Amino acid sequence: MTADELHVVVEATDDGVVLIRVRGTLDGWSGPSGLVEALDEAAGSGGRLTVADLSGLEFADSAALHALLNAQHRHAEAGVPLVLAGPLGTGVRRLFEVSGTSGVFTFADTVDAALTC
Template sequence: MELKVSSRSHGDHTIVTIVGEIDLYTAPRLQSEFTRILDESTTTLMVIDMSGVEFCDSTGMNVLLSAHKRLRERGGVLEMAGPRPAVRKILQVTGLDSVFTIHEAVPEELLAAEPQA
């Protein structure tokens, strides 16, 4: 399955939307997208919209952890929004649900800050 990654930044926050499966084959694409965002922006809050992620293996979790660590090193925060039950279960089993702040959906105040098209 293909992985689609899109991002939009507004002020000090970036919303990254992921659709598809994050696994050994798609994780490098996600890693390079996180690297690009972190290299090109001054984001201090990154919210990963996981509502379109159907599956995430340990490779994918490592990519998310790596982005979390890199953002934290520069004083930022990485949060997740809307993980499906299968992904939420992986987060709980691995204990990562205590590492990441997890929202039911992308916080309204961040969506409200988005420029209107």
């Protein structure tokens, strides 16, 4: 995997949690389609919780934010909580702060903490 490549891994647990681990760069160049597909499937899976592990995300731009906002909306419609887990890198955290969207999402410091949300 190169530094600007997006890598998405999906894990489903027996207790209804879908864990989506995101690594690399999530921007308009790398394309968020892998993450969008994983989040769409998680929202429609009938699970009890989706956790997006963003701790390995090196960079994110408005394309990433757009994908996550749409996913939040789909999860809310499906009645499935979506939690964004970190720790978030400075640039990724700043994206939410500058855009004023921090209050739209539920954040957890770690994946383990997200599992208790």
